[in-house]
Amino acid sequence: MTVIIIVVVVGLLLLFVALAYNSLVRGRNRVDNSWSQIDVQLKRRYDLIPNLVETVKGYAAHEKGTFEAVTNARSNAISAQEGGDVAQQAQAENQLSGALKSLFAVAEAYPDLKANQNFLQLQEELTSTEDRISYARQFYNDSVLGYNNSIQSFPKNILAGMFNFEKREFFETAPEETGPVKVQF
């Protein structure tokens, strides 16, 4: 009888450990995945920019300085993303947002451009990509919150300590970057 009880207790304990460990792994993978989702959306923005520059060029060819600033900011942001340094990346993204702002400010002066269907579509794409970037960051932070809560609360914290599940950092935007890129007409 006592043997059966011991077997049952040990079995239940092992079952709990297995389930809890799996849920920790799931949580950590969700955090990693949601981090890479941010990159997917950033890349989407990089891909839209050459198109946008070309379209604006067709109407405002002599605004060279603005185009160069956008193109440079874009390549800086891409290399910062590849470099993997989060602070540097945030700064490069900032610069890109600023350059895009001035590109749209330039577009303001050209009524034909503002009526161009292609331009309007690109503008819609860019706005929604900005949204997506912030939603992806939000989802990352939500995943981190869930994961950190689970590794810090009892009893999973014991397992998390044993198997080296580490607390993750939230994504925080630089103060200048709070607020979306303003697209004005």
Next chain:
Amino acid sequence: MSEPTPQPLARTDFYQEIRRNKWRTFVILLAFVVLIVLVGVAVDILLGFGIGGVAIAFVIALGMAFFSYFNSDKVALAVTGAKPADGPEYQRYHNLVEGLCIAAGLPKPRLYVIDDAAPNAFATGRNPKHSALAVTTGLLTLMNRTELEGVVAHELSHVKNYDILASTVAVTAVGTIALLSDLGLRFWIFGGNRDRGDSNSGAIGVVIAIAAMALLILAPLAAYLMQFSMSRKRELLADATGVQLTRYPPGLASALKKLQTDKAVVHHATRATAQLWIESPLDREEGKKGSRLNRMFDTHPPLDERIKLLEAM
């Protein structure tokens, strides 16, 4: 922000609101179980086949509910005349849904449009992989971007919270109770009551029998009220979860205010699909609201109350 409401609510955050509404659903589901057991006991007292009766009624109700569970999206889309949202004019709608799906960690649902001037929207589908979202053309023209985001986030929350599953469970429970009490009353009236004299005799037996009968008559009504109550709680939950996605309560609040002033009624709405929509597509007649009894049969909480809750978030 100005606070014109007579009794301002205490500030809540959406996490709290989500927890509260999930708890309420759990309580209602528990109440369903209790009610089924009670009805089973009543049938047992009157006719002597309580457990068998519960089993039969449950299997029938479950079968019917599962059919509607697996076909809920097809039926809802067909009944409302929804068409796939293809074409460049719906790009904004597509973009907006994609963004919110990223925030929710959901796959993108199939998108549909209903050609109707009344602003409204609904989501359907048994799980996130099989979900579909439909909005009326009226909603797309009337709402600005943040308002539309609020509405879409509310609808995606229904998907995220598995509300189709929740309502299937409620429908199964209601079906079981309705069938069981119907069965019980029929058998009792048409002479299936052989056991009654044997097991319970005297005044106490009569009292118990009358109580059991009363329970059988009242149980289906109680079950329907519980179903509607759960539907209203799920709406509040979807409002709160929607805010978790947009992080912008004023978006949905202002959308609901626009719905409040709009008096158009969706053409293809029936009682059967009522609980799917962002707001009740039915009874918009003036003067009908306010009656407490009427409110108990509503699938949605009053818009005023939802706006007030959003403004407190």
